[in-house]
Amino acid sequence: MKKTLLGLALSCVAGAALANDHDDRWMLSTNLIFNALDNNKNLESDFGLGLGLGKFLNENWTLDFEIDHVNVSQEGGGGSVDQIGLGLMTRYHFSPDSSLRPFLGLGAGYLDHNGSNNAQAVDSSDFMLNLSAGLRKEVTDRVSFLTEVKYRLDTDDYTGTASSYDDYLFSMGMSIALGAAQAAPAAAPIVEPAPQLDSDGDGVSDQSDRCPNTPAGMAVDMYGCHQVDGDDDNDGVKNSMDRCPDSRPGAVVDADGCEVQVVIELQGVYFDLDKATLKPESISILDAAVKTMGEHGTLVVEVAGHTDSSASESYNQALSERRAKVVYNYLVEKGVSADRMTWKGYGELSPIATNDTAEGRAKNRRTELVIQD
Template sequence: MKQNRLMAAVTLGLFAAAGVAQAADGWYVAPSVGYYNNDKDRLTEEGSVFGALGIGKYFNNNAALEFAIDRTNRTNDWPASGSFQNMAATLTYRQFFGEGAFKPYVLVGGGASLHERDGFDRGWDFVAQAGAGLAYDFSERVRGRAEAFYRYDFDDESVPGADNFGDWVLALGVQVALGEIAPPPPPAAPPPPPPPPAEPHCSELDSDGDGVNNCDDRCPNTPAGTVVGPDGCELQVAIDLRGVEFDFDKATLRPESRQTLDEATEVLRQYPDIRVEVAGHTDSVGSDQYNQGLSERRAKAVFDYLVGNGIDSGRLNARGYGESSPIADNATREGRQRNRRVELVVQ
């Protein structure tokens, strides 16, 4: 009885003095106390308490092997006096599960038990045990555990006419880490910053919005609305339609106008990206309303000629201006003739 009290005191003392980190090499001590539910064939009282002390080692966070010695003193039912003492030395494997503070586990092990019963031979017999338990991590150094296991004792000497006994065992204990404190694992390295977005290739950029990519643009930052050529520079396109004039009150092309329009067609073919306005004009003879319609018919005549010679209609915009934009004096015959015209305005 004094022994059991001593083991309990040791257990509580170690528990109270525990630190805060598991040993770096995995070694620990494990004092415990418990209760035997004795096999009735032992001819002892139904239950007895015991004390145990173990030393073990973790091989990883959840697997440990422990050597322990426990001792109990049973009270005999037969013979009526005397004592029956047992001391067991066992090697037990425990497998823990989970990563939280509470960890269920299973155990399996074996060893030898020394039987000392008054009036019988003193001897060692093999024991085997298996069971389960629940552990709780009070800190990184201290782990409490409660377990129940079945111990099978191959004792064939301590009770006349009876061999082999099975006892149920309940135990409460702690594991206290030994040695240096294992440093906490270093924090995970922060992920590398994402790579900067790839700079777009100059062929994908048009900084001045002139329709020519930056690779090919030899004249960057051209003003908005500037008509540019394939090199991004302002397009110097001269489309001279002088000579494309019309008879009085007519919207039909003169034969001599066709050569001028053919030259304009060739210029438009050389620069397929430019767009032009086909602008029709009249002299001042007649009403404004009539001259507006006449100028539109003249613009349409030139428009149709250019389209008929292969110029995409989407590049052309026919518009009449009536008598609003004279280039010569309408008071003279020659001035009025010059004002009856169509112009191509590059846009």
């Protein structure tokens, strides 16, 4: 039974290590640990120290190499024993968008005992299994505080009285990410709007008035001009105001008659972590997009995929392309003509929010419809 549990622990640790979407920085942790030892060991409970080195494998999983040590006295004053644990721990963290994250942990390794037991030398080691629960509080981009309760199954029968022992470890510590913290973006300056003057009294502010000397009482258009002329490119902007007189038929234009890019963000379209698989809650959003495309039969769009800056740039580029293609394929399957769409991945190159926070990274992981015509 003990070997089965240890095998399961090692399998879970190895499985967690297969994830790819992760922060590249390693984390060094130090802990103060109170060791509540099994009574059958005949050892006094005491405080010890722990040290770990690990990293987030993705937004939820961490993998840590850990060592802990405690020197405990034999009950009745018969000697003392050094207990040293060395192993791997993987932890699953909940609430990726919160700074306070509960977690559950599982790990395995070796436990070594050295010292004296009632005047008899002790030098013994064997497997151990760790199960834990705790909290991680992110204080800054580099520093987190951790508290954890760990159950340890010790299979090292150094006393010759039991096949295994049940220890409990209560720890508090700090984790520091190695490497410089990313600088927060500078706050945008606050620009006060200029006073809205209307020097010629035509009802159009001087900032927008292209004909600032219109005679009083004359009817004017939205640009402050009294002119009647044509619209040769049929974009809704008169020739006299059109700075882009050769706009494509049907193109979306601004007040100057020049083409603008119209982006529809598909809010609510989500994918499984590190996959290009649509989550069920995304279907209703995409079905609404299908309906919109059907109501506007001449609309031409580009399906654009974006990611946050987690993982490498090349990995994010490939992931954004796969996700854009999945949305494109869904729209085609639901009846939108492939001739009206293209798809493209932009990776991490077009963020709309900071990548320094979980909330910002969530906004940057998005899919958009960019209207082309």
